[in-house]
Amino acid sequence: MEVKNPFPDEVLMMSDIYSAPELKLYYCKHMCPLGKDFPDIKPEGLDRISIKALSSFRKISAAKELLLDITEDGIITEDEKGDLNKVIQTLDEVSEIAQSLRMWAEKNLE
Numbered sequence: 438m439e440v441k442n443p444f445p446d447e448v449l450m451m452s453d454i455y456s457a458p459e460l461k462l463y464y465c466k467h468m469c470p471l472g473k474d475f476p477d478i479k480p481e482g483l484d485r486i487s488i489k490a491l492s493s494f495r496k497i498s499a500a501k502e503l504l505l506d507i508t509e510d511g512i513i514t515e516d517e518k519g520d521l522n523k524v525i526q527t528l529d530e531v532s533e534i535a536q537s538l539r540m541w542a543e544k545n546l547e
Contacts, residue, residue: 442468458543462536476493476533483541493527500527 445464449528452460459480465472504524507517 445469456544462540476529478533478536478540480540480544481537483545486534486538486541488509490538493531493534496527501537502511513525 439475443464448460448464453459462475462478466475466477501525503520505512507521507524512519
């Protein structure tokens with residue numbers, strides 16, 4: 438069975454017509470080679486998104502301090518690489534929450 442991928446313009450139109458911004462994210466993640474490393478964003482309610490956002494804001498404060506400690510001398514040593522990965526994971530989490538909120542807003546505020 439041959440599977441045909443839709444063109445990006447078709448995905449945009451379907452997303453608009455059906456008020457389904459998750460179609461764009463799915464296309465970018467699963468059908469476009471440039472988006473293969475994008476996180477999977479699943480539709481969630483505003484209450485869940487808000488709780489996740491508030492939780493991640495606490496983590497951002499700790500990540501900020503950690504990043505300052507790591508980079509203050511301008512050198513990232515071997516023992517600091519693990520901490521830098523923690524900072525990057527926190528930033529990725531914030532990015533996912535922002536995308537989730539954006540998708541919710543596109544779906545519910547138009």
